[in-house]
Amino acid sequence: MRIDVLTLFPEMFESPLGHSIVKRAQEQGLVEIALTNIRDFATDSYRKVDDKPYGGGPGMVMMPGPVFSCFEHVQFLDPEPGRTILLSPQGQPFNHAKAVEFSQVKRLILIAGRYEGFDERIRIGLGAEPISIGDYVLNGGELAAMVIIDAVVRLLPGALGDEDSAKDDSFSEGLLEYPQYTRPEVFRGMKVPDILLSGDHAKIAQWRRQQALERTEKWRPDLLDTGDTPE
Numbered sequence: 475m476r477i478d479v480l481t482l483f484p485e486m487f488e489s490p491l492g493h494s495i496v497k498r499a500q501e502q503g504l505v506e507i508a509l510t511n512i513r514d515f516a517t518d519s520y521r522k523v524d525d526k527p528y529g530g531g532p533g534m535v536m537m538p539g540p541v542f543s544c545f546e547h548v549q550f551l552d553p554e555p556g557r558t559i560l561l562s563p564q565g566q567p568f569n570h571a572k573a574v575e576f577s578q579v580k581r582l583i584l585i586a587g588r589y590e591g592f593d594e595r596i597r598i599g600l601g602a603e604p605i606s607i608g609d610y611v612l613n614g615g616e617l618a619a620m621v622i623i624d625a626v627v628r629l630l631p632g633a634l635g636d637e638d639s640a641k642d643d644s645f646s647e648g649l650l651e652y653p654q655y656t657r658p659e660v661f662r663g664m665k666v667p668d669i670l671l672s673g674d675h676a677k678i679a680q681w682r683r684q685q686a687l688e689r690t691e692k693w694r695p696d697l698l699d700t701g702d703t704p705e
Contacts, residue, residue: 475579475630476506478548478556479619480541481586482523484509486616496624499633507623508551512536515543524589533590541585541596548583556581558602559622560592561615565604568622570645572605576622577629584622586615648697649690652682 479487487509491497499505513521517539524534549555557579566572576582585592585602597604607618627633629640655666669681690697 475504475577476508476552476554476556476581477623477626478508478510478551478581478583479586479623480510480512480544480548480584481614481616481619482512482588483614483616484511487620490620490624495633496627499627499630502632504630504632505627508548510544510548512540512544515540515547527590531590535590536587536592536596538593538595538599541592542599545583545585545600552581554581556583558583558585558600560585560597560600560602560604561587561606561618561622562591562604563606563609563611564591565606568605568607568618568625570625573622573625573629576626582622582626584615584619586619588614645697647686649686650694650697652685652689 481487487507491500491507496505496507500507513523516523522537523540524536527533527535545558557576559576559582561584585596585600596602605618605622607621612618634640655670659666659671667681669677672678
């Protein structure tokens with residue numbers, strides 16, 4: 475898989491991409507992540523990429539010219555056209571189902587904006603799909619891009635040490651994950667549930683399922699209202 479990120483601040487990605495699972499996935503050749511600076515495609519001596527919005531209003535808007543030129547340059551770096559994502563609070567919500575969907579494509583192109591947003595012609599002209607990681611506004615799309623990369627890369631075959639790890643994640647079956655315990659058996663008066671020490675795998679599975687349902691009902695009842703919970 476190849477992931478391209480178009481951004482004004484490529485240096486922000488150095489640490490998140492250089493550690494843990496994402497780093498190992500790159501070293502193993504499971505994913506190639508390329509960063510391209512949009513500002514490199516500005517045409518004036520000031521490397522200007524934003525301007526005042528037509529019609530008035532606060533802030534600045536990212537100009538279409540540098541973004542289009544950057545995108546067209548990136549497109550030629552790989553024969554796979556890819557799926558183009560515009561990081562925006564106005565987009566469709568990013569969730570586990572989207573992460574699975576994105577992990578199955580050969581190439582993602584993530585466009586991270588700044589300021590008050592993008593000139594609308596960027597979305598229209600590039601056929602970009604707006605995606606949001608939550609109902610709040612960030613200073614830019616870089617953190618959202620990092621979230622998507624992290625969620626997608628861990629789903630690639632071979633990225634996790636245990637291939638079953640992702641199967642039990644929260645949201646993988648429409649529920650939050652059941653509570654987990656490890657050594658010691660007793661910590662500050664808090665004991666591991668007896669069922670987990672019983673060795674009865676069928677009962678453990680049943681207990682975990684019930685705990686997942688109860689936890690979801692308590693903390694995320696909206697997930698149970700969607701009709702996505704498996705029978």
